[in-house]
Amino acid sequence: MQIEPSPLARPFPQLPAISGVALRVARARYKDWDRCDLTFAELTEGTAVAGVFTKSACASSEVELGREQVKAGRARALIVNAGNSNAFTGYRGREAVEAIQAQVSSALGCEIDQVFVSSTGVIGVPLPIDKARAGIAAALEAELCGWDEATNAIGTTDTFAKGAGASAMIGATRVELAGIIKGSGMIAPDMATMLGYIFTDADVAPAFLQDALERANAVTFSCITVDGDTSTSDTVLAFATGKAGNARIENWNSPGADAFAAALADVCRQLAQLVVRDGEGASKFITIRVSGAADDDSARRVALTIANSPLVKTAIAGEDANWGRVVMAVGKAGEPADRDRLSIAFGGIWTAKNGLPVDNYDEAPVAAHLKGEEIDIAVDLGLGEGRAVVWTCDLTHGYIAINADYRS
C-alpha cells in the first residue's frame, strides 16, 4: 500500500473475530517489499469450504487445484502468497503449490486437499519453493494477527485495505461473517481479478455454502468490472467453521438459510464494490442499472458492455452526460435491443426516451450529478422484464499511468 489511496477509498471496517479462524502473517520476501506477503489462516477441524474461480482457460495451478479441492468441501488452512501469481509456470508452478500443501498438512496433521493456496502478482515466474517454505515456517511461529494485517498482507497494487462484515440470526443464534479482498486492476467478471475470502462461524453444510456463494457471486463479483480484463488467478473462497453452534444449515429449507445467504451476499456485494473503488486510476464509482431487457442475463451483458466501453468510461471521467456513447454500447452488445424503445437517464434524469433525445430536459441537475463521485446510469430497453445492476469506475489518465509505466 505504498501509493496514494484511491479517492474512492473507504476506511477498513471493524470486523468481528470469527471463532475457529486463526490468522497469522509472515515475510516470504517474494518481492522487495518492506511488509508481510504471506498470509496463513488456520481453520478449525470440520470447517466447510466453498469456492468460485476464474473462468480463464489459462488459470494458475492454484486455481486448477482449488477447483478440485472445494468438491470435497472441507478446509483446514488457507495460504495466500502476494507478489508472485505463480501463473503460466507449468509443472514448476504446480510443484510449488504441492510443496506448500505438504508442509502445511504435515504441520497441522490434516489431509493435503484441505490446504488451500492462492497466489497473486507477476505472471510467469515460478513461486520460489524455498521462500515459501521459510515463510510458512515463520508464519507457524508467528503471533496471531487481526483482519487489517491479514488484508494488507494479501494486497499487491491495492491502494487501501478492503474488508466487510455482516451477521445473521439462525434461530436464536447469531452468526458472524468477515470478508477480506484484494484487487484493483485486471478486473472483469467471470470473475473479477481478485482474491476474496469470507469467514463465518456459522455451521453450514458445504453443498449449501457452495450454492449460496455461487448465487451471491452471480450478482456481486460477476457484476463488477474495471478494465474488462480477467485474471488467471481469480478466487473467492468461503469458510464456515461451525463454531457459532447454530442448528446446522443443510439446505434452503433449513431455518435461517435465507438470512445466512443474505448476509453472505451482503458481504460479497460490499467486497465487490470495494474492488471497484480501488480500480486503477478510478475517480468515479459508476452504477449501471439496465431494465426492460429480454431477460436478466441479457440485461447483465448489456450493462457490462456499457461498463467496459472505453468511450463511456472516458465520458464519465470528463463529467459529460454523453448518452450517445451509451446508445453505441447498447448497440454493440449483441443483445436484443430496439433503438426506438431505448431510454437513458443520468442521476435519475431521463436525457433520452424511446429512441429520441428528451427536448429541453433540465441539464443542471445532470451536470451536478456528473461532478459527484457516485454516478448512476439507467438504461431501459423497453422490451421485457430483465434487469441487472453492474458497478464499474471511470477510465482516467491514472489507469494509463499505472499500467503503461508498470514493468513486468
Add this chain to the structure above:
Amino acid sequence: MQIEPSPLARPFPQLPAISGVALRVARARYKDWDRCDLTFAELTEGTAVAGVFTKSACASSEVELGREQVKAGRARALIVNAGNSNAFTGYRGREAVEAIQAQVSSALGCEIDQVFVSSTGVIGVPLPIDKARAGIAAALEAELCGWDEATNAIGTTDTFAKGAGASAMIGATRVELAGIIKGSGMIAPDMATMLGYIFTDADVAPAFLQDALERANAVTFSCITVDGDTSTSDTVLAFATGKAGNARIENWNSPGADAFAAALADVCRQLAQLVVRDGEGASKFITIRVSGAADDDSARRVALTIANSPLVKTAIAGEDANWGRVVMAVGKAGEPADRDRLSIAFGGIWTAKNGLPVDNYDEAPVAAHLKGEEIDIAVDLGLGEGRAVVWTCDLTHGYIAINADYRS
C-alpha cells in the same frame, strides 16, 4: 483536421481518377467548421454498388436504408455529411435522409434508392434538413474536386486524410481502384467505426462486387480495433462504374475475377490499417498474429481479445514485453486454449514457449523492437491450423485526453 497529425500518419497517396465518378464538396455548415463538410459523388448510369454495414442494434437511418438499397445493386450518387451522425434521432432522422434522397434523385433524374447517404458526427441531433438542402444545392453547382478534398470533407476527428489505390488487369484491360476512408475512434470490428468508399472503373456485376467486398471485409475492416467500441453508423460502400470497358466480371469464374478481388482486398487492407494509424492517441501500430487455433474464426476472436485488452495496449504503450498480459487475454477469450501449449513472441523472438517462460531469451532485440513504432505480437495456441491477423494501436494518455475532454 485541426489537430496534430498522428505520429503514425501516412501521406495521402496519388490516386487515379476513376472514369464515371465526379466528386464535389460543399459547406452545409453542420458544425462551426471552417471547411467543407458535405461530399457529393456523382456516379455514371449503370454503376454497380456493394456495401457492408455496422452490426449495431441501434444503427442510424442511413445504415438501415443503405442495407436495403445495396440489394438492388445500383447507385447514381453518394452524399456524405460530416459533423452530425443523425443517429438516435428517430423519425426525424429518417425524414432528413429521405429529403436528401428526394432532392438528389430529382436533380439527377434517377431512382431514389440509387442515392446513398452517410452521416458521421455527434449522435442524437437530427440532421438539419435546411442545411443539408442548401449544401446539396451548393454541391450541384460546385467545381469538380480531387480525392484529397473529398477525403478531408468526410473527416471528423481524423488527424490525417486517408486514401489507398490499386489496379488490376482484367484480360488486357487495366482497371483502377481508389478508396477513401474516415475514422479514428469508436473503432471495433463488425465493423470498425468508420465510413469507407471504394470506387473503380471496372465493369463488375453487383452480386460479385458484394461477395468480393464481404470477403475482403472479413480479413481487413473486421480485423481492426482501436477501442473495441462499435459505431452506430459504420459503412463501407464499393462503386463500380464499368467505364474501363473490361469484359464484365459476373462471378468468380470470370477472367480477372481473382485479380480484381485481390486489388479490392488490397485497398480495403490499406484503408483499414490507415484507420488504426489514426487511432485516437495511438503511438504504436500493433500487428497481432494468432496461429495454432482450433479454426480461423477462433484465431480471430483470440487476436481481437488481445487487441482489445487495455492491459496489453498499455503495456505496449509502456514498451514492456509483458507476455503475462497476453496470457491473461488468451485465457479470457472464451476460445479453446491450453496453457501448457501456448507460445508468445514479440518482434519474432519467442519469450514464452509451451506454457513456460523461455529461460535466458535475448532481451535486447525484444526491447529494441518495442521501442519502435511497428509492434509485432505472435501467439501460437498449439492446437490446430486456425490463423488470423488483427491490427490495433496502443492505449495512451492521448486516448484519455481526446475522449474525456471531448464534450457531446
